[in-house]
Amino acid sequence: MILRKAQKSDVSSLYALERELFLPQNYTLSRGSFSYHVKNNLLYVAEIDGKIAGYILTLIKRKNAKLYSIGVDNLYRGRQIGKKFLETVSCELISLGFSRLLLEVRIDNETAIALYKKAGFKIIKKLDSFYLDGCDAYLMELKYADKTL
Numbered sequence: 001m002i003l004r005k006a007q008k009s010d011v012s013s014l015y016a017l018e019r020e021l022f023l024p025q026n027y028t029l030s031r032g033s034f035s036y037h038v039k040n041n042l043l044y045v046a047e048i049d050g051k052i053a054g055y056i057l058t059l060i061k062r063k064n065a066k067l068y069s070i071g072v073d074n075l076y077r078g079r080q081i082g083k084k085f086l087e088t089v090s091c092e093l094i095s096l097g098f099s100r101l102l103l104e105v106r107i108d109n110e111t112a113i114a115l116y117k118k119a120g121f122k123i124i125k126k127l128d129s130f131y132l133d134g135c136d137a138y139l140m141e142l143k144y145a146d147k148t149l
């Protein structure tokens with residue numbers, strides 16, 4: 001498995017994976033959004049046998065970092081790819097001087113919440129009706145000052 005920064009040539013595969021992973025009510029990314037994020041934000045992919053097996057997108061705005069999305073193809077789940085994505089992004093954010101990483105997650109997404117909690121994220125707030133289908137979200141935070149990687 002290779003974990004690397006996404007390139008423009010990955011955009012079609014990323015968009016195809018996105019449509020497999022998420023329903024539109026979860027604010028899915030368009031092809032154009034992926035092209036934008038390759039250039040302007042932290043977008044990593046996991047590549048296995050030449051295929052994009054997953055991605056993680058973190059948005060960077062001034063001194064704030066937000067994990068916008070993470071997804072691993074069903075075929076490759078349970079192999080610690082999600083965990084490695086979070087570690088890689090955290091290392092980069094720490095080296096860039098960020099002190100925390102925020103994210104929103106559907107409160108019914110138990111798998112993702114388990115992944116985030118294991119990585120050290122804490123729930124700091126519930127956001128009512130955050131998603132387009134009315135589902136609430138948890139706002140979660142990973143503080144780098146508290147964590148030794």
Ligand SMILES: CC(C)(COP(=O)(O)OP(=O)(O)OC[C@H]1O[C@@H](n2cnc3c(N)ncnc32)[C@H](O)[C@@H]1OP(=O)(O)O)[C@@H](O)C(=O)NCCC(=O)NCCS
Binds near residue numbers: 071073078079080109
């Ligand atoms: C959430 C997701 C990215 C996890 O990716 P993954 O590569 O399978 O996760 P990992 O193998 O790195 O798991 C790391 C930890 O997360 C937790 N976890 C992962 N899958 C889990 C599951 N099905 N049930 C419970 N906990 C789980 C566990 O704590 C696990 O640690 P362990 O293996 O030591 O028990 C993946 O399930 C996915 O793509 N889901 C669909 C997209 C999504 O919902 N993304 C999040 C919202 S943006």
